[in-house]
Amino acid sequence: MSGAAVRLGRVERVSNETRFLCELRLEGAGRAEVATGVSFLDHMLEQVARYAGLDLRLEGTGDLQVDAHHTVEDAGIVVGRALAEALGDRAGITRFAHAYAPLDESLARVVVDLGRRPYLSYHVPLEGPVGALDLETLEEWWRAFSIHAGATLHVDLIRGRNRHHAAEACFKALGLALRQAVAVTGEGVPSSKGLLG
Numbered sequence: 001m002s003g004a005a006v007r008l009g010r011v012e013r014v015s016n017e018t019r020f021l022c023e024l025r026l027e028g029a030g031r032a033e034v035a036t037g038v039s040f041l042d043h044m045l046e047q048v049a050r051y052a053g054l055d056l057r058l059e060g061t062g063d064l065q066v067d068a069h070h071t072v073e074d075a076g077i078v079v080g081r082a083l084a085e086a087l088g089d090r091a092g093i094t095r096f097a098h099a100y101a102p103l104d105e106s107l108a109r110v111v112v113d114l115g116r117r118p119y120l121s122y123h124v125p126l127e128g129p130v131g132a133l134d135l136e137t138l139e140e141w142w143r144a145f146s147i148h149a150g151a152t153l154h155v156d157l158i159r160g161r162n163r164h165h166a167a168e169a170c171f172k173a174l175g176l177a178l179r180q181a182v183a184v185t186g187e188g189v190p191s192s193k194g195l196l197g
Helices: 039-052 069-087 135-149 163-181
Strands: 008-014 018-025 032-035 055-062 096-103 106-113 119-123 152-159
Touching (some): 008 069, 018 069, 039 055, 039 135, 039 163, 096 163, 106 163, 119 135, 135 152, 135 163, 152 163
Parallel strands (some): 032 055
Antiparallel strands (some): 008 018, 018 055, 106 152
């Protein structure tokens, strides 16, 4: 792939529970326009875009009168699909990456493999609300994102007391790891098997 190529993903998803549009540009400047109706999730995804150096537009509505579960999960689906579309055949990408991110007393680590083998190992024992969002629901975003991006993700909260800080450190670490993993550093499929998945 030429270094001048721009990798874009655009996904629309409409169900009886949610309606989403996601546009993602890997060669971006860390700009984010996120409006899901779940303010804390919006804040987290803005961190991913900023630290991954990608441009993200995500607009959605969901059945928040029930709770935030469907909205959070479906946001993960469309962001994951948009990333997969932007990556295309994934030729030349670094593929593997990891990052640590601190936020005050909290420290998180995310390890990523963009090899089209979805798997989530999630060790982030967060419960209770931040604003209107129960933080245990965030695991649904991570799982949906992993599946639809075709990514293995290991997400570990190493330490942390403040729920906001702990969750945000995880999303910042994801952004930092993605910045490395999506970078084009070679040619061909990054696998000894000759294919991904």
